[in-house]
Amino acid sequence: MNNHTQLPQYIYTYACSEEELSLCQLERRSLFEIETEKPIIKSAVKLDPSRSPFIKERLDIMYESDDLADICKQVEDIDLGDQTFKLIFMKINDLEKDQKISYKGQRAVERDVGWHFVAEADLHNPDHLFGIVPFEGRWYFGKYQKSEAVWLHHLKKPREYSTALSTRLARAVANIAVPNPEGIKAIDPCCGIGTVLVEALSMGIDIVGRDINPLVTDGSRENIAYFGLNGDVKTGPISDVTTHYDVAIIDMPYNLYTHATPEDQLSILKHARRFADKVVVITVDTIDHMIHEAGFSISDRCVARKSVFSRQVVVCE
Structure with missing residues (x-):
């Protein structure tokens, strides 16, 4: 027929x-x-x-x-x-x-x-x-x-550290958080060296970055500029965020550079609940109890593995 x-x-x-x-x-x-x-x-x-x-x-x-x-x-x-x-x-x-x-x-x-x-x-x-x-x-x-493997061009950054997300994972997470970028305002309030920011900005997503650590925000700005992108990255705690966003992407701090206790992690989630309608959390540990305590419900999730190391990607609304 x-x-x-x-x-x-x-x-x-x-x-x-x-x-x-x-x-x-x-x-x-x-x-x-x-x-x-x-x-x-x-x-x-x-x-x-x-x-x-x-x-x-x-x-x-x-x-x-x-x-x-x-x-x-x-x-x-x-x-x-x-x-x-x-x-x-x-x-x-x-x-x-x-x-x-x-x-x-x-x-x-x-x-x-x-x-x-x-x-x-x-x-x-x-x-x-x-x-x-x-x-x-x-x-x-x-x-x-x-398809062109755009993320491949972002593998080599001037500023890197070993526990940063892979560019493939960062790009997928940006898509999970903002499937349709039109009219959506996003924030990465624990942006580290800006792996998610680079991928999101390269796709035309309206996203800003922030981190409490001035060393990594400098690195984030350098990485964004290196790829010819324009992005706003501020230095400061998540508690200072007053603007409302449609979505936040949070790669939970857990490494040597920005060590966060469970209390810190819960505080990050509670602040995110205050200023974002939707949050996509990347975490090494299972923190479902914290997510619920912060006032979110989990709408979807996955596990991203790399050899013996795995991260959870949790969509919270």
């Missing part, structure tokens, strides 16, 4: 390690409100695929059908003028092992569909990229966009 989609729809594919699966799924629930074990989703939410450290590509659906021959017919309607194209068979899909299409078969699909374009193919420097993918028993065709 031929079905030309009426509302814009998008297909995203995912890749992550076993250690990152819980974090990846929490980020996906936050961005798309979709829970699935599959590495591929369909959504009406349009998102730059480079925002997530786990999204590999996005397909902007133009045509869908049960029948590949039907897709081929519809492709003939595309007018590229004198511009060139390339068609990519998306390798990440939901086909079962016994249904998987071989490398040779994938190239055959690309050739069969590509032959129907009224335009010239260019494998190396095309003007337009298109993709095709099997999903939930149907074929989907559309404009193709590959």
Whole structure:
């Protein structure tokens, strides 16, 4: 059956390690409100695929059908003028092992569909990229966009310390906290050297930073400036925050630079409850009792592992 989609729809594919699966799924629930074990989703939410450290590509659906021959017919309607194209068979899909299409078969699909374009193919420097993918028993065709690993550019910072969050975790946490940045004001009141700030600012999130330690706020400012970003970082205790924010991201202090007792941690949460509607807490220890005592309820969570070390990411509202 031929079905030309009426509302814009998008297909995203995912890749992550076993250690990152819980974090990846929490980020996906936050961005798309979709829970699935599959590495591929369909959504009406349009998102730059480079925002997530786990999204590999996005397909902007133009045509869908049960029948590949039907897709081929519809492709003939595309007018590229004198511009060139390339068609990519998306390798990440939901086909079962016994249904998987071989490398040779994938190239055959690309050739069969590509032959129907009224335009010239260019494998190396095309003007337009298109993709095709099997999903939930149907074929989907559309404009193709590959994710760029923006977070990779942020790995080497001028100022670092060993217990800082990884850039991948920081980027995912920023997405979990602010899935839709429009009109949202965020704060990282224990920002350390600014790993979360760099990722959030690079995605256009309106976020400010603060830390009680002047050594790390200097480092945070230096890191933000190093990547050509603009961000406001103040030095001072969380108790001095008087502005209201939609969301706060708190990587609980626990290291040599900013040692916090359980009483300090509870105080941080109580202050966050005062000035933020939603808080995403990153913690090494289980602090559910503190979160509840501070007046929050836990709406979602995950565990982010790295070898033997693990952190909890807890969404509180």
